[in-house]
Amino acid sequence: MKLFIDRQFHGVTVLFAPPAEEHEIHVLAVPGLGGHAFGSFTSKSDGYMWLRDDLPLNIPSARIMVYSYDSGLENSDTFAHIGNLASSLHITICRLL
Numbered sequence: 001m002k003l004f005i006d007r008q009f010h011g012v013t014v015l016f017a018p019p020a021e022e023h024e025i026h027v028l029a030v031p032g033l034g035g036h037a038f039g040s041f042t043s044k045s046d047g048y049m050w051l052r053d054d055l056p057l058n059i060p061s062a063r064i065m066v067y068s069y070d071s072g073l074e075n076s077d078t079f080a081h082i083g084n085l086a087s088s089l090h091i092t093i094c095r096l097l
Helices: 082-096
Strands: 011-016 025-029 062-068
Touching (some): 062 082
Antiparallel strands (some): 011 062
């Protein structure tokens, strides 16, 4: 399966979903501040992304997702504060459940 992801995506992106009758587990990966939801979990040397390329083989009943949010680091012009980011993640998780 080929997966194309925009560099600027936000919110939840499903990387793998088993058939509905086999779905038992939710895995939501959240990158650290300043990280990229896809790039943070991908090898720079060969493009291997363990969430997409390995986890479905080891946990085939899991729906695997990444969460992207707009964060910045010191000296950044970002408007988001950690409280805002946490609230946004909380709301997103509640919607998923």
